[in-house]
């Protein structure tokens with residue numbers, strides 16, 4: 186007997202070049218997909234018969250795997266859509282550190298984080314990897330908020346102590362106190378969701394410029410001792426990339442490795458300026474890239490070499506990089522990942538001859554972009570998500586194809602499955618999203 190069955194048109198991308206489209210019945214037991222059968226067969230009839238609840242989404246709605254956001258700065262939520270006129274290093278000092286410092290106010294953090302998490306769920310973000318702020322209390326509030334709302338999440342207290350790149354009023358007092366705070370935060374987050382384990386801690390050195398060597402060494406040891414994952418920013422911009430070369434005499438990636446921070450599933454946000462040697466090292470260590478295409482358009486000074494990373498076997502998913510990424514949903518990042526890849530392929534300087542302008546073979550399509558947002562992100566995190574098949578957790582999003590309050594329009598005489606899929610990826614907004622599940626539980630319903 187299953188807890189429930191869902192009957193729906195399923196769209197999913199099990200690999201970067203395959204779009205699967207079929208009508209299926211999915212049986213869920215304890216949050217896990219127990220069985221999937223074609224909707225018109227005997228096996229489906231059997232699944233329906235042995236289910237406590239049956240939900241038929243009909244022919245005007247599709248079911249897709251839950252969307253995975255590998256890079257969100259929770260305390261930048263109030264800034265989304267604004268303050269993007271400066272280079273990243275000045276943006277941090279002028280707008281972002283003052284904003285994040287306000288999260289010393291734990292009550293305010295609770296209000297902002299509740300709004301953020303429920304909004305992301307309404308966008309279909311079933312898993313998010315969060316940078317919180319330096320504050321232990323507000324970081325715990327974020328973890329508790331995710332647990333209450335039912336969002337799968339990694340939550341990290343931001344560690345940063347370097348007096349050159351961080352203001353005295355927003356940093357850890359020194360490396361030792363930063364390490365203690367990060368270690369305590371891991372324990373507190375684990376305790377916050379001990380029952381279900383949907384919310385997990387993650388060690389979060391902001392980026393090398395913001396951290397002293399002592400803090401970085403300590404965080405590498407903490408990861409080794411606890412087995413807790415790591416996230417950080419890597420080679421995001423020219424400034425960030427050059428900082429590592431000048432300070433360490435090597436690339437950001439290789440310096441992270443020297444500090445013991447480049448580990449299996451370490452999430453490296455951005456990675457735009459990685460070298461060929463960096464790409465090999467990232468692949469060898471099993472670290473992953475959180476690709477944030479919109480944010481990169483503002484801060485990166487370059488477009489991520491995405492096909493090169495995938496060809497080298499690096500695991501890649503998508504990130505909104507709220508608040509630098511302008512839009513809250515992962516589908517919007519899918520569209521922009523395609524757009525930026527096209528700009529990289531063709532180049533942007535019309536004054537150059539067309540053959541010298543771009544990077545051939547750099548472009549991706551909506552199938553690859555959607556794979557990044559689902560199965561790619563799941564592989565990056567090593568979680569059984571991203572494809573609606575037996576053995577994986579039931580994190581899913583129901584999207585209407587022709588809802589009068591939505592944006593997607595279905596023209597039966599024109600739209601085949603592939604065009605409808607493209608419309609879902611490029612156009613779907615919260616108004617098109619009907620229902621969202623995490624671990625078999627409904628976490629949002631329109």
Ligand code: GUN
Nearest residue numbers: 258273391392418506509
């Ligand atoms: N590098 C260090 N901190 C940040 C941040 O908050 N956002 C972005 N985009 N880059 C960073």
Ligand code: FE
Nearest residue numbers: 258418454506
């Ligand atoms: Fe970021």
